[in-house]
Amino acid sequence: MSKAGTVHVIGAGLAGLAAAIRLVEAGRRVAVYEQAPQAGGRCRSFHDATLGRSIDNGSHMVLSGNRELLGYARRTGGGDALEELRPAAFPFLDLRTGAAWTLRPGGLWLFDPARRVPGSRPLDYLASLRCLTARRGQSVADCLSPDGALFEPLWRPLAVSALNGPVERVSARLFGAVLRETLLRGEAACRPVLAPRGLSAAFVDPALARLRAAGAALNLGARVEGLTFEDGRVTGFSAGGNAVTLGALDSVVLAAPAWVAARLVPGLAVPPPGPAIVNLHVRLDGPVRLPGGLPFVGLVGGTAEWLFARDDLLSVTVSDADALADLPAEEIAARLWTEVAPHLRLGGAIPPFRVVKERRATPDQSPESVARRPGARTRWSNLTLAGDWTETGLPATLEAAVRSGNRAAEATLSNGNNPIRRSRVFPAFTSFRHRPIWTDGGAVLARPGPEGQSKKRG
Missing domain, CATH: 3.50.50.60 (FAD/NAD(P)-binding domain)
Known part of the structure; x- marks a missing residue:
């Protein structure tokens, strides 16, 4: 040292x-x-006694374009707890009409109606470039017209979830940065990356183990x-x-x-x-298939922006949620369950649940x-x-x-005139596993090869 x-x-x-x-x-x-008695801050997992499961304090959408986050995971050894879904695909569900579609960016996707939002045209997507050249004081709504074909089915839910605020307030420049580092860099930067064992297994526990191995003093x-x-x-x-x-x-x-x-x-x-983020976690009787066939789906026309499934756990995420966070947990759970359950063919009373209110989430x-x-x-x-x-x-x-x-x-x-050099403490770590998934109309057709399959996780 x-x-x-x-x-x-x-x-x-x-x-x-x-x-x-x-x-x-x-x-x-x-x-x-x-x-706090544990590390991780707003990116951690914990055991919930009501559900009898380990849950994340908040659901996070990680993409393959998040280079520094994934580089950190590789260097600490957390990459083994991550799975990349290939090719890039983002299912959406309109809670008002039941309509479902899957956005599949990459290559010449803008010229393929089956890979776009239904009814949209290639020129509709180019309007997002205005956010890349936005002035400092402009909001997303200043740059993207609320009357545009993509505003409600795509830009609004993406901006609200990415920036945790209403499109009339959040920075267009920041939304432009999201587009620049993901959609505009092609399919390889847009692949969803999942943490099936939870956020702590990927981003917290391996880092703590590496720090202890290096002799760092950890004072929780x-x-x-x-x-x-x-x-x-x-x-x-x-x-x-x-x-x-x-x-x-x-x-x-x-x-x-x-x-x-x-x-x-x-x-x-x-x-x-900024505003609160609210997450509802529900323990089902067994795994459930989401529209689009992937472990997540974007929601349009309702209270929440994202729905995630992990084994028998269903998680609903609501950003810009100050008004919702002021309600009792039972009322929050009932409202969200009523919106999503019919689309998943889940009836009856809500199963065991946990509501996590993250005030000052961002x-x-x-x-x-x-x-x-x-x-x-x-x-x-x-x-x-x-x-x-x-x-x-x-x-x-x-x-x-x-x-x-x-x-x-x-x-x-x-x-201290001590530039970062390649570590002699830690060896190089392999990248996180990728999980090829080919879809046709949202149905999973194949998961070829042992290395493309996910390992059984607790």
Whole structure:
């Protein structure tokens, strides 16, 4: 290990874990502090006693174009817990009419009516390019006409779920970044990537194991308070009631939520919290087939944006959900179940369920709030920032969190004239498994070859 000092990473969400992994790969001593009793932040799994199952605190759509997120998973060993679905396909269901279709991007897909939204034309999709050249203050609705053929069946649900806010408020530039890194890069960047054993198995537990193997100190249940500043640098803080004094070569990566960072760092401008995200998890009597034949389906014309199936668990995700989150869990479950159950041929009373309300699920992503995002570096020489609320050029997603952690680590290392080098601690890891799936009208026709099949998971 290097004698360049210890880097104290405050926050063990995905941004903090990504920063810590980069730092130990570069040979730095690392200590991680997390006020919760477990790592992962908003990207984690937990056992729910009511369902008798492990569930994710929120459902996340990961795509093969999320290069830094998937690179992080490969380097930590979490790639083995991920499965890529090929070719790229996105089933949708209109809850009002029951109409179903599957978007299949890639190649000359815009010229094939069977791979587009029904009734749409190739020119309708080109209208999305306006988001790539949007002005700073423009919202998605400013760039994409609500009267357009794709606004309700495609652009609205995608924008609301990607940016967790109404299209009249969220940044067109951020939505353009999503399109630039996925749809506009072709089919290879649009493949859904699933975590059948849950988010922790892919993105949290392997990272913790690698950090422990590298000798990093992991302090869970250690709330950080009272950062002290002197001579342009952080000199100490309290963690779990214990004083931590920084040496001359020590650094801090602050990877806490935006509102925590604003409390700890004087004068730090951060974006305000955004809306809640609500997830309903239901345990069925057995597996259920979703419209389109894949483990997820986009929803149009109802309360929710996405429906996910994993074995006997059904998960419904609602973004921009402040009004819904104010309701009792029983009322939320009844409303969502009433909307989706008839389309899955599920009748009767709702089975055992769990409602997870994630308030302040993301920072606000209006153009005004995006302008408040800080960069990784601060005016204190040994303090860098990480989090999906910092300036990454992306919406507040798992990809943005990892990207911010990587950038904070790079800034920390460059401060100490210790550039990131290829790790000698960890070997190279194989990529996550791919799972070829060919569909015809949504029906699964084949899963060829043993390597394309998913392994049985708990």
